[in-house]
Amino acid sequence: MFNGHIDNGKSESIERILCAGIPVMGHLGLTPQSINKFGTYAVRAREEAEAAKLLADAKMLEEVGCFALVLEKIPAELAAKVAQAVAIPVIGIGAGGGVDGQVLVMHDMLGINQGFSPRFLRRYADLSSVINEAVGHYIEDVKSSDFPNGKECY
16 A cells, blocks of 8 residues: 655656555555654544545556555545545545545544543444453463363373
8 A cells, every 4th residue: 555645746656656566555644654754543634635635646556557545634525525526436444424435544433542532433242351350360370380171182
């Protein structure tokens, strides 16, 4: 997946990857690997100039041959606008419902990771508690030499 804005020859890099037979999915908006550049996990493309750049980048990604596009943590109105402007599928991560599909990281939606709670995250379970309890029982059983027992050995 290509992450970031298309500047200074990056479209040529994508074209080379595609020519090598490797499918490319674009990723715009918040790109976690660029946190050092932006300094925050804040919503991206709220300002008009950055929004216009993101829309132009989305069109360029489609033009150079990306098979789909991920939009992460951008305003819902902008995401819908991008989805209407390109013919490739647009997948949202915290980008509203006006796109073609949605992503939630499984560890987040299942409540395994409790330290991360952006507005777009809906937890469907609290597996963190279940996992912690199960691991605690396992540790107790190992320490008490109850695991493995005779039936669990060859």
